[in-house]
Amino acid sequence: MSVSKQYDSVLGAKLLLALAYEKDIVLNVTKVQKMLYIVYSYFMAKHGVQIFQETPKAWPYGPVFPRTRKKVDYGVVYKRDSPELKEIVSEEELVEKINSVIGIYSKFSAAELSDWSHMEGSPWDNTTKTSGFKWGDHIPNEFIKEYFSNLEI
Template sequence: MKIIKEQKITYNVKGTPVTFLEKILVDDSTGEEIFDPKLEQENDINLYNEYRKIKGLLLPEKIKEIRKKFGVTQTIFAKVLGLGDKTIARYENGSLQDMAQNNLIKAVSERPIYFLELLRDCKKLKEELNEEDFKILLNEVKEKIKLMTHFKLKIKQNDFKVIDYKKYTPNDIASFILKKYNYDKIKEMITPLKLQKLLNYVYSYLLVFEYKIFDESPQAWANGPVFKSVYEKYSSYGYRCIDIPSEVVSLHEKELENFVLKIAEGYGKFSAKDLEHLTHKEKPWIDSRKRANVKEGEFCTEKILDSDIKTYFKNLLEI
């Protein structure tokens, strides 16, 4: 009978002693070790991953995740970073990266615009691709980077806890945001378009926390989710900035106030058009317009389903 045993063992990896649990296949009747290529491969992966943890190197799956966020192939990612064509493929398959290359991958992950700068200056790709294909690639990466802005707002599962789930109107929260917003920090006033987007993100994240703060649902208008009552109140401003209200509805709990401001100021650092662009890439808005069978740019009053919002935004939380 063959059985798998584990033994703690230390190997030297690039001059560093690494201890891990090695798996071996053993004949239980004789006690003899049996060579198993699959186990050997698994052991190599586990050994290298322990080394990566010691040295603070990215794991293969993390490298793959970073690359896929930019929506590019392994070869293109490698070329943009100035690496050999097969380098990223090897790293994603378990080969060890050196510290310099690891730090470069981390740098573009932490600052996506840096990857865009490298792509713009990538002579190798410019020589290989025709002008039109290079332009398409550049625009596709730009779109991916814009979508990454969602993940820069650190919303965690324990960020919001209240006892009394009181209901408010969208205009209550709109008034609160307009009054309490940190204009000095953001250095930009709020237009009706931007206000709608901030309200949408407040509503959406609170739904994830099982708090339906409004009885009114957002509608899938052409320029993104819209709360109709807020549109009716502020439509006279057009594209102009909304005046700061003299009075404001106080929210029932301090934790709710802090959470609303965290969302508003987190997304508020982006322009109204950038926020509109974000909502146009979000599945709840897209699916609502599909249900209504409307074309791009057409007016639509289809409600965005709470269930769709919760499913989508739950995936944006940091666990």
């Protein structure tokens, strides 16, 4: 089983925030970025599926989905039953994996998650070492697939 279509990364971030809120977990922008990246990477590695229309970009502090930086209001409480989340919430495996990522990774600080995303040999690291690299370049799905092939969430 996998997701039925690609979703806007903004909806993915809002769903992540809504599910965290249900667990009384408050996430900052950096934590949302890194957790969204983990979810994206899981589906890419396990199913060969790009779940978001936007791919992660290499920014100085790690992988980022730029649209979510601009279009998600981190001061708003998002709820699972919000009309805008109706379709994405119906993706059971996606909801399950986001909940799992929240359970595993929310205990880490934003700095720890950022450091983790910069590890030697990570997709972000390999992207930044590619000839002709510029900040904001896409992190290739091939790098993500290979690196996260053993990720269990």
